[in-house]
Amino acid sequence: MSDRTVALDAVIFGVDVQSGDVRGDAPSYALVAFDGETVERDVVSYRKLRRRIESEEPAMVATDNMYELAEDKDALVHFLGSLPDGTQLVQVTGAQEPEPLSRVASRHGVPYSKEPMAEAEAAARLAAANVGHEVTAFTDTTEVKVSRGRSTGGGGWSEDRYTRRIHGSVKRRARDVESALDGAGLDYERDVTEKYGGFSNAVFTVEARPEDIPVSAERAGDVRVEIERVRRDGVEFRPLAKRRDPVVVGIDPGTTTAAAIVGLDGEVLDVLSTRTADTAAVIEWIIERGRPIVVSADVTPMPETVEKIRRSFDAAGWVPERDLPVDVKKHRTREVGYDNDHERDAIAAALGAYDAHDDQFERIIAKVPPRQDIGTVLSRVVADDESVEAVLADLTEDDDDESEDHEHVERELTEEERRIRQLETQVQRLQEHVERLESTVEEKDERIAEFERELSDARKQERREARERREVTRLERENNRLERELDEEREHVEQLEGKLERLKALWKLDHSNFADVSEKKAGLVPVKVIEQFTQGAIESADERFGLAEDDVVLLRDASGAGRSTARLLADVDPKVVLRNGHLSDMADRVLFEHGVPVAPADMVTVQEVDELAVARESEIEETIEDWERRAEERKRQRSAEMVDRLISEHRADRPE
Numbered sequence: 001m002s003d004r005t006v007a008l009d010a011v012i013f014g015v016d017v018q019s020g021d022v023r024g025d026a027p028s029y030a031l032v033a034f035d036g037e038t039v040e041r042d043v044v045s046y047r048k049l050r051r052r053i054e055s056e057e058p059a060m061v062a063t064d065n066m067y068e069l070a071e072d073k074d075a076l077v078h079f080l081g082s083l084p085d086g087t088q089l090v091q092v093t094g095a096q097e098p099e100p101l102s103r104v105a106s107r108h109g110v111p112y113s114k115e116p117m118a119e120a121e122a123a124a125r126l127a128a129a130n131v132g133h134e135v136t137a138f139t140d141t142t143e144v145k146v147s148r149g150r151s152t153g154g155g156g157w158s159e160d161r162y163t164r165r166i167h168g169s170v171k172r173r174a175r176d177v178e179s180a181l182d183g184a185g186l187d188y189e190r191d192v193t194e195k196y197g198g199f200s201n202a203v204f205t206v207e208a209r210p211e212d213i214p215v216s217a218e219r220a221g222d223v224r225v226e227i228e229r230v231r232r233d234g235v236e237f238r239p240l241a242k243r244r245d246p247v248v249v250g251i252d253p254g255t256t257t258a259a260a261i262v263g264l265d266g267e268v269l270d271v272l273s274t275r276t277a278d279t280a281a282v283i284e285w286i287i288e289r290g291r292p293i294v295v296s297a298d299v300t301p302m303p304e305t306v307e308k309i310r311r312s313f314d315a316a317g318w319v320p321e322r323d324l325p326v327d328v329k330k331h332r333t334r335e336v337g338y339d340n341d342h343e344r345d346a347i348a349a350a351l352g353a354y355d356a357h358d359d360q361f362e363r364i365i366a367k368v369p370p371r372q373d374i375g376t377v378l379s380r381v382v383a384d385d386e387s388v389e390a391v392l393a394d395l396t397e398d399d400d401d402e403s404e405d406h407e408h409v410e411r412e413l414t415e416e417e418r419r420i421r422q423l424e425t426q427v428q429r430l431q432e433h434v435e436r437l438e439s440t441v442e443e444k445d446e447r448i449a450e451f452e453r454e455l456s457d458a459r460k461q462e463r464r465e466a467r468e469r470r471e472v473t474r475l476e477r478e479n480n481r482l483e484r485e486l487d488e489e490r491e492h493v494e495q496l497e498g499k500l501e502r503l504k505a506l507w508k509l510d511h512s513n514f515a516d517v518s519e520k521k522a523g524l525v526p527v528k529v530i531e532q533f534t535q536g537a538i539e540s541a542d543e544r545f546g547l548a549e550d551d552v553v554l555l556r557d558a559s560g561a562g563r564s565t566a567r568l569l570a571d572v573d574p575k576v577v578l579r580n581g582h583l584s585d586m587a588d589r590v591l592f593e594h595g596v597p598v599a600p601a602d603m604v605t606v607q608e609v610d611e612l613a614v615a616r617e618s619e620i621e622e623t624i625e626d627w628e629r630r631a632e633e634r635k636r637q638r639s640a641e642m643v644d645r646l647i648s649e650h651r652a653d654r655p656e
Contacts, residue, residue: 014124164197250350
């Protein structure tokens with residue numbers, strides 16, 4: 001039942017809920033400590049159970065349901081992370097779909113009853129017999145992190161010197177860790193962050209469990225060392241013992257090789273499909289899962305690769321009378337889960353061989369005594385075509401060598417002698433198999449070196465892809481920013497297009513051809529607005545919408561202009577200048593001398609549209625006529641003043 005001796009190398013804890021529930025308050029547990037000979041029983045609280053596990057570090061904590069120790073998956077992962085390095089959590093009733101504990105105990109001859117203490121003892125004894133699955137949420141990879149043990153913010157020395165000392169200490173401790181890992185022959189990757197004076201941290205990713213790493217977690221002075229196993233994506237189950245039960249194997253060779261394992265009850269136990277594993281690797285995978293009695297294929301004749309695997313086990317071969325059709329394979333595997341067509345074909349081959357030998361298996365098993373190795377009998381009867389009786393007789397007979405001088409009296413072999421004979425036969429078969437496997441060692445070593453190079457390249461590629469992903473993220477953010485700017489620009493363009501439409505309407509009013517102007521707009525003239533009576537404002541208006549002869553110009557602020565500014569506006573020769581505020585005398589004189597009409601803006605009704613405006617043409621004309629009347633009066637006054645001045649000058653020059 002087990003490869004263990006009677007006395008175990010370490011203690012196993014069997015645990016079952018005595019009262020309460022882990023999801024409620026204060027559950028109590030039936031605890032059995034089993035060392036292979038003695039059994040210690042106790043009822044403990046959850047907290048005391050955790051303390052005993054931490055202090056005694058049992059080899060296994062065995063239970064029939066892992067969720068009796070944790071309320072959910074997250075709590076289970078936390079519980080697994082708190083276990084000592086050498087302690088395993090074992091679910092003795094199976095993996096994802098556990099069986100009743102009573103059935104497992106009965107199958108393995110372990111005493112069982114429904115009391116919690118009896119269930120805890122049964123779990124401990126089953127785990128001691130390598131029955132069940134280890135529950136793990138962590139990989140066999142461990143991260144060793146060497147980092148600063150204190151802040152670099154300040155110290156008794158100057159800050160630079162203090163920081164340099166801390167980083168130097170981290171670097172020296174990282175070198176010590178690296179030397180220890182090299183001395184232990186462990187594979188690892190190192191990732192350091194260099195800072196002023198040394199390292200701020202160094203992370204070693206080691207392909208080993210914490211208990212196999214010659215480094216301890218510590219925090220001393222300037223340096224802190226942390227050791228943490230790398231988590232899996234979920235919870236995984238690993239069988240405690242490798243099965244060596246008789247099995248039927250189906251193989252589908254090719255670029256993708258598939259193998260299927262079927263037990264003597266017709267249940268599919270495991271399936272493999274791989275593009276990288278060679279024949280030797282497939283053989284090792286099969287060895288870990290059972291002793292092949294029949295090796296089969298789904299085509300005829302048997303492919304060379306399948307024949308090679310069959311010979312390596314000295315197993316019987318099976319192929320169909322003709323290649324199995326796809327619909328037959330689909331029908332035969334309809335209740336079995338598989339990932340691809342290669343796995344389906346391997347399962348169909350294994351089940352076909354099982355169907356062909358099912359009756360023979362039952363007859364053989366019925367004739368084998370309870371203590372005899374069924375696998376050996378099946379192998380010789382099915383593969384070598386021997387009779388069951390002959391095989392059993394051969395396995396139980398004693399040496400009948402005769403001596404010349406003494407008669408030999410046959411005696412019945414003892415149980416120990418029969419066991420020795422059985423083991424010798426197994427050893428011989430294993431030695432032959434080892435000799436065949438040794439021929440592949442050199443090839444495997446070369447493949448391992450090649451895979452290590454590929455692994456290194458793959459890690460470099462992964463780091464490169466990570467950098468590319470970061471760059472893509474940055475570019476996406478930049479693209480989003482540009483898209484927002486583009487949307488803003490589009491809104492601005494829409495505003496400008498509306499303004500352009502209004503400007504086009506005003507432009508039509510500014511030209512002599514009014515054929516396409518609606519009656520509603522007839523009688524209007526454009527007015528061009530100048531914010532201030534300065535040279536800069538005049539030039540800005542000219543640049544934005546142009547100033548031309550006979551334009552109607554509106555000065556929002558007419559004050560402050562001098563001779564040059566007035567002359568610049570007079571050079572445009574506008575039709576009329578409407579002003580807000582008062583003109584300077586100099587500006588008024590310049591515009592008057594150039595014949596530019598000037599009138600107050602409130603004499604005209606001006607309707608503004610953005611930078612431009614419109615006014616009624618009739619009001620403009622009335623304003624110009626008013627200015628012309630005032631101009632005539634102003635000229636007459638100037639003429640009169642000139643005559644008076646000449647008379648005065650003449651009188652002044654005439655002698656008395």
